[in-house]
Amino acid sequence: MTDTRPDTVVQSFIDAFDAADLDGVAGCLSENLVAEVTQKDASTIELHGRAAYMANIEALDIPTIRPSAKVTQVARVGLDQVLVMVEIRARRKGRVLHNHAAYLMTVAQGRIARIWMVEALPEESDSFWKT
Numbered sequence: 001m002t003d004t005r006p007d008t009v010v011q012s013f014i015d016a017f018d019a020a021d022l023d024g025v026a027g028c029l030s031e032n033l034v035a036e037v038t039q040k041d042a043s044t045i046e047l048h049g050r051a052a053y054m055a056n057i058e059a060l061d062i063p064t065i066r067p068s069a070k071v072t073q074v075a076r077v078g079l080d081q082v083l084v085m086v087e088i089r090a091r092r093k094g095r096v097l098h099n100h101a102a103y104l105m106t107v108a109q110g111r112i113a114r115i116w117m118v119e120a121l122p123e124e125s126d127s128f129w130k131t
Contacts, residue, residue: 004110007074010082010103013112018069020062026054028112035115038101040126044117053115060129065092072100081106090128097128 003009009028016024029050036044037056047053060067067090075083083104090097099121106114119125 004107006080006082006105006107007076009107009110009112010074010084010105011071013105014069014071014084014086017057017062018067020066022054022058022063025057026050029053030108030111030113033111033113033115036117037115038117038119038122038125040123042119042122065090067097077104080108088125092128095128097125099125 013025013028016022016028031050033047033050033053035047035053037047037053038044047056067088070087071084072087073085077083081104083102086101086103088097088099088101099119101117101119104116105112
């Protein structure tokens with residue numbers, strides 16, 4: 001990744017997820033990433049490190065399911081932070097998911113160093129990915 005502007009890095013991260021490019025997703029993340037990930041009860045868990053975050057992503061099996069992830073809104077919060085709204089659509093085992101998630105991301109040295117995530121329908125999302 002050559003463009004290290006926070007909004008470009010975050011867009012690359014979402015584009016890689018949309019393309020089911022796990023190497024691309026990982027390439028956008030700092031090795032020391034800290035991420036708050038929404039749980040079905042709307043609480044969050046904190047994941048430490050790129051490997052832990054990628055294990056969470058890999059459990060979704062995005063190369064097989066091929067969910068659509070599209071940025072619907074971007075707001076620069078500061079010099080190193082971007083707030084993005086993402087629309088997620090997926091089909092799996094006869095089920096359909098249509099959800100939105102907001103991510104506040106801090107970018108340092110061209111990589112995402114911190115992620116805070118909130119979801120519109122966390123229980124529905126959890127049910128979709130786990131069944």
